[in-house]
Amino acid sequence: MTTPTIPAPPWLSAEMAALGGARESGRVPHALLIHEAPGAGGDWLAAWAAQLVLCTKGGATPCGECPGCRRAAALQHPDLAWVRPLEESRQIRIEQVRELSADLALTSHAGGYKVGILTPADALNRFAANALLKTLEEPAPRTVLILVATQPSRLPPTILSRCQRLRVRAPERAAAVAWLNAARGKADWDAALEVLGEAPFLALNADPSQLADIGADTRSTLDALLTGTTDPVGAAERWARSDLPLRLLCFEIWLTEHIRGGGPTGGFLTEMRAAPYLSGGGPFLNIREQFGMLDEVRDLRATLDAPLNRGLALEALFRRLAPASRARSGGRG
Numbered sequence: 001m002t003t004p005t006i007p008a009p010p011w012l013s014a015e016m017a018a019l020g021g022a023r024e025s026g027r028v029p030h031a032l033l034i035h036e037a038p039g040a041g042g043d044w045l046a047a048w049a050a051q052l053v054l055c056t057k058g059g060a061t062p063c064g065e066c067p068g069c070r071r072a073a074a075l076q077h078p079d080l081a082w083v084r085p086l087e088e089s090r091q092i093r094i095e096q097v098r099e100l101s102a103d104l105a106l107t108s109h110a111g112g113y114k115v116g117i118l119t120p121a122d123a124l125n126r127f128a129a130n131a132l133l134k135t136l137e138e139p140a141p142r143t144v145l146i147l148v149a150t151q152p153s154r155l156p157p158t159i160l161s162r163c164q165r166l167r168v169r170a171p172e173r174a175a176a177v178a179w180l181n182a183a184r185g186k187a188d189w190d191a192a193l194e195v196l197g198e199a200p201f202l203a204l205n206a207d208p209s210q211l212a213d214i215g216a217d218t219r220s221t222l223d224a225l226l227t228g229t230t231d232p233v234g235a236a237e238r239w240a241r242s243d244l245p246l247r248l249l250c251f252e253i254w255l256t257e258h259i260r261g262g263g264p265t266g267g268f269l270t271e272m273r274a275a276p277y278l279s280g281g282g283p284f285l286n287i288r289e290q291f292g293m294l295d296e297v298r299d300l301r302a303t304l305d306a307p308l309n310r311g312l313a314l315e316a317l318f319r320r321l322a323p324a325s326r327a328r329s330g331g332r333g
């Protein structure tokens with residue numbers, strides 16, 4: 001759980017100042033959509049905003065000491081509700097939204113605001129989103145709904161249009177490393193973020209050296225698949241057995257780097273142009289195929305809890321990376 005007990009991420013200071021100004025001047029929005037880059041701190045900002053409006057001092061920052069602040073930080077404030085997908089589901093369901101709406105319609109326990117946080121809001125299913133829309137259309141006075149989403153485009157436009165939007169971008173590497181050092185103590189956070197991408201909040205609860213090890217192993221497997229020096233079947237079995245979610249995240253980052261042409265080996269494109277069977281011109285794993293593979297990796301990540309044979313799915317992807325397969329598909333555009 002991310003709460004403001006963690007040091008304030010400096011890359012959120014502009015958003016915090018904007019919210020603080022709104023609180024001071026009594027213009028707190030009824031509905032806020034925090035559109036975050038993955039792991040950039042959307043939940044943290046939502047928790048901070050909740051504390052801001054529940055703080056009994058009513059200033060531009062939460063005082064951190066009043067009962068309102070302390071209860072909100074301890075997740076024990078009767079006027080603050082967090083709504084997340086239930087454990088066994090990846091969705092926020094209509095019953096959860098109805099319960100929240102009923103709760104928000106009641107008078108505040110502490111005589112101030114009532115706050116509901118939905119995260120990740122892109123997990124609202126269609127029925128839940130419709131139910132939420134009713135609450136957004138007729139907000140009770142002094143209620144604040146905060147939606148946190150990495151992909152707000154998954155939400156209906158009718159919901160988006162009723163929310164004030166705050167964009168939380170991925171921080172610079174140096175800022176993220178400095179913040180992790182402050183939050184978790186000194187470690188090789190740079191190596192950890194090399195694995196996770198610019199997502200310091202994903203790194204927050206991880207073991208940085210373990211992350212770096214898995215990341216390095218994952219990358220060397222992918223590079224070996226490209227040069228045909230490792231067996232796709234064995235590699236797929238190994239991945240499916242251990243740390244698969246993290247490995248798929250690394251795979252996604254690795255592909256993204258290659259698409260940008262900035263990978264450690266200079267990118268697919270460079271390598272492909274250098275290959276002898278490319279005399280016909282364009283790269284055989286063309287940009288469309290690379291994006292296609294990226295989509296498939298993302299789909300695999302999104303369905304990790306579904307009963308699929310992930311070893312087989314991975315093996316199919318790995319075979320397409322192997323030189324023999326790339327040579328065969330060389331002529332196709």
Ligand SMILES: [Zn+2]
Nearest residue numbers: 055063066069
């Ligand atoms: Zn306070």
